[in-house]
Amino acid sequence: MSSERINEIVILSGKGGTGKTSIAAAFSVLAGEEAVIADCDVDAANMHLLLKPDFAGSLDFFSGELAVLNQDVCIRCGKCADVCRFNAIPFIENQYTISPLDCEGCGYCEKVCPSFAIVMKERKSGKVYTSTIKTGGIMVHARLDIAAENSGKLVAKVKKDAKDLAKAGNKEYIIVDGSPGIGCPVVSSLSGANYVVLVTEPTMSGLHDLIRVYEVIKRFRIKAGCIINKSDVNEAQSREIKEFLLAEQIDHLADIPYDSAFSSAMIEGKTVVEIQSPRKAQVEEIWKQIKIITNKNNTI
Amino acid sequence: MKIAFTAAGTTWESMIDPRFGRTEFFIVYNDETQEVSVVDNSAVKNEAHGAGTATAQKIFEIKPDVLITGNGPGENAATALKQLNMKIFVNAHNMTIKEAYENYKNGKLQSL
Amino acid sequence: MINNPPLKIGIASGKGGTGKTLLSTNLAAYLSLTQPTLLVDLDVEEPDDFLFVRGTTQSITDQYKMIPVWDEKACTLCGICSKTCKYHAVIQLGSIILVFKELCHSCYACSELCPAGALPMQKHKMGEIKTITSGNLTFIESRLNIGEEQAVPLIHQTHERVEKTHGDIPLQIFDCPPGTSCPVVASTRNVDFVVLVTEPTPFGLNDLRLAVETMKEIHKPVGVVINRYGIGNSDVEMYCREAGIPVLAKIRYDRRIAELYSNGQLVYDKIEDMQTSLDNIIKAIQNVVRKN
Ligand code: SF4
Numbered sequence: 110m111s112s113e114r115i116n117e118i119v120i121l122s123g124k125g126g127t128g129k130t131s132i133a134a135a136f137s138v139l140a141g142e143e144a145v146i147a148d149c150d151v152d153a154a155n156m157h158l159l160l161k162p163d164f165a166g167s168l169d170f171f172s173g174e175l176a177v178l179n180q181d182v183c184i185r186c187g188k189c190a191d192v193c194r195f196n197a198i199p200f201i202e203n204q205y206t207i208s209p210l211d212c213e214g215c216g217y218c219e220k221v222c223p224s225f226a227i228v229m230k231e232r233k234s235g236k237v238y239t240s241t242i243k244t245g246g247i248m249v250h251a252r253l254d255i256a257a258e259n260s261g262k263l264v265a266k267v268k269k270d271a272k273d274l275a276k277a278g279n280k281e282y283i284i285v286d287g288s289p290g291i292g293c294p295v296v297s298s299l300s301g302a303n304y305v306v307l308v309t310e311p312t313m314s315g316l317h318d319l320i321r322v323y324e325v326i327k328r329f330r331i332k333a334g335c336i337i338n339k340s341d342v343n344e345a346q347s348r349e350i351k352e353f354l355l356a357e358q359i360d361h362l363a364d365i366p367y368d369s370a371f372s373s374a375m376i377e378g379k380t381v382v383e384i385q386s387p388r389k390a391q392v393e394e395i396w397k398q399i400k401i402i403t404n405k406n407n408t409i
Numbered sequence: 410m411k412i413a414f415t416a417a418g419t420t421w422e423s424m425i426d427p428r429f430g431r432t433e434f435f436i437v438y439n440d441e442t443q444e445v446s447v448v449d450n451s452a453v454k455n456e457a458h459g460a461g462t463a464t465a466q467k468i469f470e471i472k473p474d475v476l477i478t479g480n481g482p483g484e485n486a487a488t489a490l491k492q493l494n495m496k497i498f499v500n501a502h503n504m505t506i507k508e509a510y511e512n513y514k515n516g517k518l519q520s521l
Numbered sequence: 522m523i524n525n526p527p528l529k530i531g532i533a534s535g536k537g538g539t540g541k542t543l544l545s546t547n548l549a550a551y552l553s554l555t556q557p558t559l560l561v562d563l564d565v566e567e568p569d570d571f572l573f574v575r576g577t578t579q580s581i582t583d584q585y586k587m588i589p590v591w592d593e594k595a596c597t598l599c600g601i602c603s604k605t606c607k608y609h610a611v612i613q614l615g616s617i618i619l620v621f622k623e624l625c626h627s628c629y630a631c632s633e634l635c636p637a638g639a640l641p642m643q644k645h646k647m648g649e650i651k652t653i654t655s656g657n658l659t660f661i662e663s664r665l666n667i668g669e670e671q672a673v674p675l676i677h678q679t680h681e682r683v684e685k686t687h688g689d690i691p692l693q694i695f696d697c698p699p700g701t702s703c704p705v706v707a708s709t710r711n712v713d714f715v716v717l718v719t720e721p722t723p724f725g726l727n728d729l730r731l732a733v734e735t736m737k738e739i740h741k742p743v744g745v746v747i748n749r750y751g752i753g754n755s756d757v758e759m760y761c762r763e764a765g766i767p768v769l770a771k772i773r774y775d776r777r778i779a780e781l782y783s784n785g786q787l788v789y790d791k792i793e794d795m796q797t798s799l800d801n802i803i804k805a806i807q808n809v810v811r812k813n
Pocket residue numbers: 175176192193194195196197198207211212213214215216217218219628
């Protein structure tokens with residue numbers, strides 16, 4: 110296989126709490142040095158708790174813009190505050206000040222300021238890390254600053270770094286823990302993927318979220334498979350999910366019953382395949398299946 | 410006829426960039442003059458949002474007759490591309506530009 | 522009671538799926554047995570409290586944001602608009618100006634800087650607010666249309682609306698979006714107290730820490746509810762003790778809760794400990810808020 114043809118596998122769930130990250134981390138351990146891991150669930154990054162990255166390389170990350178006002182040249186005319194639709198330029202103690210929490214970075218104030226007192230600066234929103242994890246594999250991950258927002262840009266950056274490292278190291282897989290929701294970061298998590306693994310739960314909102322996120326996947330024509338986690342909590346809902354999978358030709362990868370093994374492993378800082386339980390063999394089996402499916406897709 | 414590829418590199422052997430909005434380069438091939446040119450789109454890296462529409466504006470300046478890409482444009486970019494009289498072919502990811510071109514010639518790519 | 526200002530409680534969590542919906546809906550339904558209560562679902566991108574509230578729909582109102590609309594005849598194709606917009610929500614393709622409604626942040630820059638006045642701002646529907654009543658419970662659902670990226674303006678509008686039309690309801694519960702970014706900040710800005718829901722696991726602890734830091738940033742008093750108590754370890758409790766954050770209640774892991782929840786059913790009237798937990802939560806909050 111040419112080193113450039115890397116299988117990029119994205120684990121997605123639509124909404125949090127379905128066990129997506131636990132499963133993605135288990136795959137990462139199974140793949141070991143064959144894969145580079147990309148944690149794109151930056152809003153609530155948790156994968157590091159199980160994979161133990163060393164945070165060896167780090168780089169500040171900038172996303173969007175922020176208005177910065179230079180009081181020395183400001184003539185206090187108030188034009189900026191007049192045009193700002195986000196009330197981000199309050200008049201406090203006799204001067205106009207930018208409130209970073211409110212500024213949307215639209216740049217309007219900069220355009221109207223008569224004395225060029227405002228410039229738009231890139232907004233620091235967090236850090237991107239390149240680490241070696243406990244298996245010896247490589248992981249790219251990020252940490253957002255407080256109240257900073259994930260963006261398509263950040264996700265694209267994490268994935269791009271992972272891809273470069275995968276190419277350089279001749280790796281076969283990139284395993285991506287995808288972003289929640291259906292917005293811009295999800296689109297960015299998905300684009301370029303070879304296969305999507307959906308992790309869902311048999312609840313009313315689980316199916317609803319699954320349908321919504323699958324709309325996005327379909328639009329990008331990416332093959333998908335689905336794991337129904339905690340499948341035994343509601344058999345009727347599980348059946349409904351399976352009907353949906355069949356209708357949409359989504360591979361039904363597995364039903365995983367509720368098992369405290371996931372949280373027991375987590376407490377030891379491990380993934381479910383690193384402790385003894387029936388889940389170990391099951392998750393190993395799922396990963397094997399995913400490898401077969403993606404390798405077949407990739408060689409046509 | 411001008412054919413544009415979303416590309417992860419700048420040569421004929423580069424891989425297709427499956428992404429439209431965040432593609433790093435466009436490789437543009439004119440099959441009448443056999444000229445190849447490269448358009449750098451890497452500035453789009455700096456866009457937190459709206460990468461798709463920014464790139465659509467770029468492709469408008471190139472004005473190709475055919476666009477060959479991987480996943481296909483997102484919703485907003487697709488709306489913008491409708492304004493161009495351009496055929497779009499997708500599913501060319503995991504191919505080099507050369508392979509994508511051959512597959513296109515042989516009618517093996519899926520059109521949008 | 523009548524003359525007191527209402528008690529506003531935000532329910533939030535560092536990430537989705539920890540039991541925020543479970544707590545919001547059960548707390549609201551339970552409290553409404555004895556007094557008028559308001560429940561507001563501010564998780565506008567994926568509201569799901571409605572699955573648990575059955576009542577009569579009183580009203581549905583469209584919510585709008587302002588977007589520029591291109592006036593082809595007036596436009597001189599100068600290109601200023603597309604260079605102005607930081608979000609690429611307005612682009613120029615030759616002799617056409619295209620506006621992408623969902624990407625627009627309604628900053629008015631392109632519209633007001635257009636030299637030809639060719640981009641007047643107009644209303645565009647971005648979502649709706651639904652009011653449902655069920656006995657003493659008033660339920661408001663705020664829902665963003667699919668594809669819209671701007672949750673914050675709708676959250677602000679919902680808060681305004683609540684203040685205007687339901688400001689007199691003594692108990693108000695706001696189910697906030699998950700996470701630690703702008704939508705949560707917007708949702709919790711004018712509440713008196715924030716309940717953070719978490720799980721007793723390393724993931725739960727990590728998410729809780731981030732949520733606590735965010736709330737510190739906006740100076741909100743917080744308390745923690747540990748859901749699925751018993752499945753993990755005691756690190757969350759230890760953290761709370763060290764950080765001086767009150768643990769308001771521990772909701773024991775119970776398979777029946779998961780089953781009822783998965784079917785869209787409330788649990789407070791079916792699981793014995795639940796009412797005690799809910800009582801403890803509300804009492805603890807009232808104490809903190811009264812002290813402040
Ligand atoms: S950049 Fe826009 S949002 Fe920020 S202060 Fe200036 S006008 Fe306000």
